[in-house]
Amino acid sequence: MPAPVIDAKNLVKTYKVKGKPDFAAVDGLSFEVAPGESFGLLGPNGAGKSTTMKMIGAVSTRTQGDLTILGLDPDQYGPEIRSRLGVVPQQDNLDGELNARENLYIYGRYFGLPPKLCHEKADELLAFAALEDKAKSKVDQLSGGMKRRLTIARGLINDPRILLLDEPTTGLDPQARHVLWDRLFRLKERGTTLVLTTHYMDEAEQLCDRLIVVDKGRIMAEGTPASLIREHSSREVLEVRFGSDRNAQVAADLHGIGDRVEVLPDRILIYTDDGEKVLEHISHAGHEPLTSLVRRSSLEDVFLRLTGRSLIE
Amino acid sequence: MSDMRDQPDEGSGMPRPASAPGAASVVYPSLDELRAEAMEWGRKPRAFGTWYVTEHMVRAMRAYGWTIVVGALGQPILYLLGLAVGLAALIEAPVDDRGMQVPYLVFVAPALLMTASISVASEEFTYPVMAGFKWRRYFFGFSSSALSSPQIAAGVVVGAASRMLLTVGLYYLFIWIFFAWLQPDATSPETAWLMIPIGVLAGLSFGIPLMAYAASLEDDKGQFALVQRFVFMPMFLFSGTFYPLANLPLWLQWIGWISPLWHASELGRIVTYGNWAEEPIAWVHLSYLLALTIAGFIIGRRVFTKRLAK
Numbered sequence: 001m002p003a004p005v006i007d008a009k010n011l012v013k014t015y016k017v018k019g020k021p022d023f024a025a026v027d028g029l030s031f032e033v034a035p036g037e038s039f040g041l042l043g044p045n046g047a048g049k050s051t052t053m054k055m056i057g058a059v060s061t062r063t064q065g066d067l068t069i070l071g072l073d074p075d076q077y078g079p080e081i082r083s084r085l086g087v088v089p090q091q092d093n094l095d096g097e098l099n100a101r102e103n104l105y106i107y108g109r110y111f112g113l114p115p116k117l118c119h120e121k122a123d124e125l126l127a128f129a130a131l132e133d134k135a136k137s138k139v140d141q142l143s144g145g146m147k148r149r150l151t152i153a154r155g156l157i158n159d160p161r162i163l164l165l166d167e168p169t170t171g172l173d174p175q176a177r178h179v180l181w182d183r184l185f186r187l188k189e190r191g192t193t194l195v196l197t198t199h200y201m202d203e204a205e206q207l208c209d210r211l212i213v214v215d216k217g218r219i220m221a222e223g224t225p226a227s228l229i230r231e232h233s234s235r236e237v238l239e240v241r242f243g244s245d246r247n248a249q250v251a252a253d254l255h256g257i258g259d260r261v262e263v264l265p266d267r268i269l270i271y272t273d274d275g276e277k278v279l280e281h282i283s284h285a286g287h288e289p290l291t292s293l294v295r296r297s298s299l300e301d302v303f304l305r306l307t308g309r310s311l312i313e
Numbered sequence: 314m315s316d317m318r319d320q321p322d323e324g325s326g327m328p329r330p331a332s333a334p335g336a337a338s339v340v341y342p343s344l345d346e347l348r349a350e351a352m353e354w355g356r357k358p359r360a361f362g363t364w365y366v367t368e369h370m371v372r373a374m375r376a377y378g379w380t381i382v383v384g385a386l387g388q389p390i391l392y393l394l395g396l397a398v399g400l401a402a403l404i405e406a407p408v409d410d411r412g413m414q415v416p417y418l419v420f421v422a423p424a425l426l427m428t429a430s431i432s433v434a435s436e437e438f439t440y441p442v443m444a445g446f447k448w449r450r451y452f453f454g455f456s457s458s459a460l461s462s463p464q465i466a467a468g469v470v471v472g473a474a475s476r477m478l479l480t481v482g483l484y485y486l487f488i489w490i491f492f493a494w495l496q497p498d499a500t501s502p503e504t505a506w507l508m509i510p511i512g513v514l515a516g517l518s519f520g521i522p523l524m525a526y527a528a529s530l531e532d533d534k535g536q537f538a539l540v541q542r543f544v545f546m547p548m549f550l551f552s553g554t555f556y557p558l559a560n561l562p563l564w565l566q567w568i569g570w571i572s573p574l575w576h577a578s579e580l581g582r583i584v585t586y587g588n589w590a591e592e593p594i595a596w597v598h599l600s601y602l603l604a605l606t607i608a609g610f611i612i613g614r615r616v617f618t619k620r621l622a623k
Contacts, residue, residue, distance in 0.1 A: 035342075035347075078461060089454075097376040111354065112357025154454075
C-alpha cells in the first residue's frame, strides 16, 4: 500500500467547559487514508466527526496525538496543507454579496492563482456544477442544492489532492443528493482522495471504500461497508410492526427467534439470514403483524448493534 | 470536465459499487512529491494572503458601492456648506486656538475630515466583521483555504483602510476647494495634505479596537447601535470638533483626551495651520493614535485566530 496521505494517531481534541472537566470531542482516533481512497466517518450528531474534519483540514489544532496530512504536520504547515485541500463545510460559507462566478473566482485568488486562470477555472467549474446560467446570480438567490454544488465546485478550484466533505448532502432532496453523488464519483475516478462525514448510511455505503464508525469521539468499528455489515449484522433483517402499544408485548414472545431481536419504539427488528422463513414462523405462532418487510442489513443496523442507538435520532 | 445535468443511476435503484473502475489507472505521486507540491503551493498565500483578503473585501464593498460614493461625496459638501458657509457666517470672529487666530472654516475642516474617516470605520469594522463570523460566515471560508487567521484580520483592516483613503481623499479635495474659495491665505498647503494619512490613521485607531470587539461578539444584540450612540456621538460632540477643547469645563475635557478623534483633529490642525511650534505635542498625538491601532490589532488578531480555530 502506498504511504497514507492522512495519518492520524491517537488524535484528541478537548474543549474547556466552565466548572466541569474538559470535554473530549475527539478521544483518541487513529486511522490512515490511502491516496485515491474514499474514506468515511459515520456517526450520529455530536460524535466528533466535524471536529475531526477541522483537524484534518488544518484549521483546528489538536490537543494531543500525531497527525500528518500529505506528509506535513498541520501545526507547522497549515497554509501549505490547506493549499492542496478542497473543503466543503457543513454550513455553506459562500459570500452572499458576490455572485456565483465571483465566489469561485475570488476563492481561486486565495491560493495565489493568477487572475486569468481563476477566470478560466470559474467557468469550467460552473459547467461542472451545472450553474452556467446562474453565473451572475447573487448566491442568496440560489436554492440549497445549487449552493451546495457551488460550494463543492469552489472546493475544487485548486485541483485539490484531498477533498474534505462534511455532511455534503444534509438538507438536500433525493434528486439533488443523487446529482451530488454522481459528481463525487467522477472526482474519485480522477483520483481525488475523498474524506466525508455523514449520518446517512446509504450515502456511506455508496461513496465510501472504507469507513470508521464513530461515537462519542471514539472509533467503534472500521472496515469496508460490506465487511462491517458481515461482521456486525446478519444477512437480512425482518421488520415487523404490531402497533406501538403491542410491539413490546409481542417482542417478549419472539425472544429466541432469529440471531437477535431489537425492539424500537415503532417496530421490531429481527436479525436473521432468512427473513421470509422467520416471518412464516411468526405467523404460525399466531402473531399477525400490521406490516412486515424483509430487507438486507445496512450500516444503520451495524450502528444500532454497536451503540444501541439509532443514527438519526 | 463533463456536464452535471445528466442524471446518475438512470433507471436502476441499485447502489453502485464503491470502488471506481477508473481509479486503478491513476498514478499517485509519492508522499515526498506531495509534500514538495504543498510547500510550493503554500509559498504565495503565505507571502501575499493579506492582499487576497483585501481583494475580496473591496470586491464585496461594490455591493453597497453607491452608498460609499454618495457618502464620500455628499458628506463633505453638506458639512462644509453647513458649517463653513452657514455657521461661519454667524461666527465672524476668528477662533482663538491656543493663541493662534484661525478662521472658523480652517478650524473646523480638519476635524470634519477626521470624523468622516472614523464614521467609515464604525461601519466597516462592525457589521462586515459580524457577517464574516456569524451571518455569512465567509471568514471560515477564508480560513479553510490557504489563508491564515492573522492574514484575514489584516486583510479586513487594509480593505477598510482603502475605503477610508477614498473618503478622506475626496474630503481633502473639497476642503481644498472651499479654502481656495473662502480662505485663500489662511492655509499652509505644503503640509495640509498630511490630513489624508492622518485621517486614515484616525479611522484605524478607532476602528481596529472596534474590530477586535466585534470579532469577540457571538450575537448582535444591538451592541453596534450602542457604540454609535454612546461612543461615537459623545466623541463627536466632546472632542473639540466644533470649538477648542479648552472651552469645555475640565470635568468634560477627559473625553477629548482619550478620544482618537480629538488627537487626530489636533494633528490635522497643526498640519493645516503649518504651526510647527506645536511639533512636540504633535508627536504625542501621533503616538496615541499609533498605540490604539497597534494594540487593537494585536488583540484583534488573537481574537480572529482563536475564533477561526474553534
